[in-house]
Amino acid sequence: MARIEGVAGTTDSRTALTVRRVIAYVVLILLVIISLLPFYLLIINATRGKVQTGLQFYPGKALGGNFKTLLSENYKQTYGDFFRSFANSLIIAAFTTVLSVYFSALTAYAIHVYDFKLKKIAHTFILIVMMVPTQASAIGLYRMLKNMNLLDSYIPLIVPAVAAPAVYFFMIQYMASSLPLEIVEAARIDGCGEFRTFNTIVTPILKPAFAVQGIFTFVSSWNNLFMPQMIIDTAEKKTIPLILQIMRANIQSNPMAANAGVMNLFMVLAILPVVVIYLILSKNIISGIALGSVKG
């Protein structure tokens, strides 16, 4: 940080600086309010009752009741075991994250370290397909999975993470700035195999990049509704967003069973792990992005 001392220049006077500082704080505080408002409202809604009309800015009295309902045997019967859905989401998100960061790093390593004929083409190809939206091929994917007998399985939710162009892109940027080839060469002189070099010497250097892309991948997998909805049928295999979707469907079509308070409580509980992980890792993430980003 010290190295950018004096970025602002010298001409602004002390008062001008104070004015700028005040403006900065006012804007930041406003943005903080806006950013935290949704969390606040969700938490408030989780303390409110079965039928909720309009927004309310003070807590209700139904939190305990909502917890009881959520954990009741009846709810377990109706929506499935919540702990189970957390476990399912966790399994999918964890595997997706590990596969995604590891194999993206491996792919980036291949392009970064080795010289081979198709290197440039491979790199260009990955960057172009990075931009293709998943929805563009969803129809084809469904039919294919059906033919391959891969529906209602976690494989199509986890394995595709091996090929994550955006994560690859981040990894190669990161390597360009923080993985000198000398390290690889030194390992070779020590007689270390190529694969072992990557696993034991290179991956520790990439840790910050793993943290950044890890949390991004985890969050998007945790929140993903589109793919699991297409693929998962069995109640025991359902993930958190799928159960939330059924609760929301009840609010719209089944007023007898609908319970907005419980749904919001479930939503808060579903967001909680992600927020906690994010808060723990946020330092790594912010510095990680800085490390991996393009420098002029």
Place this chain on the structure above:
Amino acid sequence: MKRKSISYAKWGYIFLIPFFLVYAVFSLAPLIQTFYYSFIDYSVNTGAVASVRNPVPAADNVVNNGFCGFKNYSSVIGNGGIFTESLINTMILWLIGFIPQIIFSLLLAVWFTDIRLRLKAQGFFKTVIYLPNVIMASALSLLFYSLFTQGGAMYELIYNITGNEQSWLNTAGGSRVVVGFINFMMWYGNTTILLMAAIMGIDTSLYEAAQIDGANPSQTFWQITIPLIKPILAYVLVTSMIGGLQMYDVPYIIGGKAGGANGKLMTVVSQIQQGKNSAVGNVAALSVLVFIVSAILGFITLKVMDDKSVKTRYNKKKKKKA
């Protein structure tokens, strides 16, 4: 260097195998299938179900008239076609979110990196502005819907100030602003962090020189910071545009199935989602068009990034080595 490339090249190929194998199976193959369907006159009658008692050769709710050239494309592109209209809608929604996003992100990035400003609690601010990104887009949109709908808190506020009893969600302009705002909120933290990183990478001697020349903060910003972070600005612009092109959840929840006031919240992906069960050929054509637009944008990013940054960095490294 030469020796290395000869003896180790095969490892480059070996390490690429997992990525390309998985990509080919789970992404490329379905994509090719989508290209294929875009040239087939294919639709499904979703008001009927396949027969189970007299299975005829082809499912009897499918209309497949075979190869049809560019018919699907012309029907979605032509005058009043769903692609043209929804692409314009999508781009407007994206712009409304992106303009404040880039302005605020630049402002915050400059503030955070300005050591003379000495902002306190930076870690807190940086963390909080990123948080909305972890909430499910649909949950966030539902909250905003209840804020702005007739009788909602924001509705009442707007009504008390302007006296306009029409809910913003019922007007094309108002609903676009709401969708744009949600997108702004979800992504400005992310952009701030990226831009901050770019600014921190600028050679400090440039600022020192500017200081000596007596430049004021705004001159420094426009003449040093902006030109030097251009590559990352371009990256932010294009990736955001591509993200915008895939916009679906937020406008769908704010605008409903018919795309809100006068259909102005109907995005390209909304059209894909709505038609995917029935208008298979048309939707495939839409998907291919999204692919083409995305690929062009991707190509532009690549050009900008390659020319301005990646190359410079490699050159620098080479220089260092030399």
Place this chain on the structure above:
Amino acid sequence: MTKLKRILAGSLALCMAGSMLTACGGDDSSKSDSKAADNASKAGGNTATPVDDADIPAADSLVNTGKKYNIYVWNTEFKERFETYYWPNRDEALWDGVEVNWVTNSNEGNVYQTKLDEAISGQNDAKDDDKIDMFLVEADYALKYVDSDICLDVRKEVGISESDTANQYKYTQDVMTDSNGILKGLSWQATPGLFLYNADYAKDVLGTDDPEEVQAMLSDWDKFNDVAAKMQEKGIAMVSGFDDTYRCFSNTVSSPWVTDGKITIDPQISAWVDQTKDYTDKGYNNKTSLWDDAWKAGQKIDGKTFGYFFSTWGIPFTLLPNTLDKSVDDGGKEEEGNGGYGKWRACAGPQAYFWGGTWICGAYGSDNIAITRDIMLKLTCDTDIMKKITEEQQDYTNNKEAIKQLIDGGYSNAFLGGQDHLSLLTEAADNIDLSNKLSAYDQGCNEQFQAAMKDYFLGNVTYDEALENFKKNITNVYSTLTMD
């Protein structure tokens, strides 16, 4: 004319049912010909052809070999009824070693139908225990399944006789009767609708809150409009918003949304558009949309809205919680003095209609048809069970005898100030006539049309522009249909 159409449609359907498609006279080389036949969707709401008891298979002749009973649903409503009212009364011998498997997919984004259709197209190839045994449908798209051959014939294949279903309302069977007069599904509930009005406002403006006198003032649309004008003078909206009267009109169309693959706007639907535009311009409504917060807010006793069209389930599950000042979760009680409790009354309103409802269908290929029969008998035909459901769940069950017993037992509804609204519902249910009113595409057409017209009511677009928007969306959702 309508009759001719129906006969035509019927003969087409018969043709389709035959395994030889060429018998239809279609040229086999052109695939789309047979599709055209399929597109000529049949009109729904037919009357079932009586089936002789001799043709009803005996219970013990039905298959029951599967170990897993698969039920396709979109929410948890049926599951709750099933667990509370069917499971304790089930035929245990039939269920020996059999487990239930609920396949729940939300209605949102049509996921439920998409998944169900996928499963149906794979029904013949699926392993026995993976086959669909039972699935649920709603009125707005029931015909899609009724007119296909996936549903089991309730009489000849499931083994439920005319006398078993004698207490059911006729319209609930009409919805599920195909163009050949075959009954394809049954429901445990009937969902006739009423007009619920605010008694305080009725007294203030009309001088009486007596249901019979009020009904006399609302018995047709002209009278209804007159009252609306009176309400407006006092600053009270007659109805809440755009969608409130929709079901009254869409239930009384002269032809369905889609005939022969073509979408047409029925005069009754146009009448709804005209009425709602007129109401909006004159301030007879509060410009709300169904389910919105402002729509719910009008249900408070001082909500400045005279009345709401509600069907059976809407009264206890929507109107009641919305009208309370202090909600039950906040410690409020369901009693007089808490908001609008006891201050609403019901009358038949200008038009008999129904809104909502869920039907159960058995699936062809099922290996547990004996269980399907048992479920249908207990949950849709058994008077004692049905009576219990109405008492405990306030669900209006599809059983005239059960309802009659409740009325005879001196039924009164405290929420409606002690009024017996079951008698009104019974009358309304008897008056529902569905002949030639349903198509397989009603769900999409209703949703898209109401959404498109909202722009017209609000003055964002002209009627023609709104119609154009509707056309654009509906032909994307149902791409095999055309519209002029």
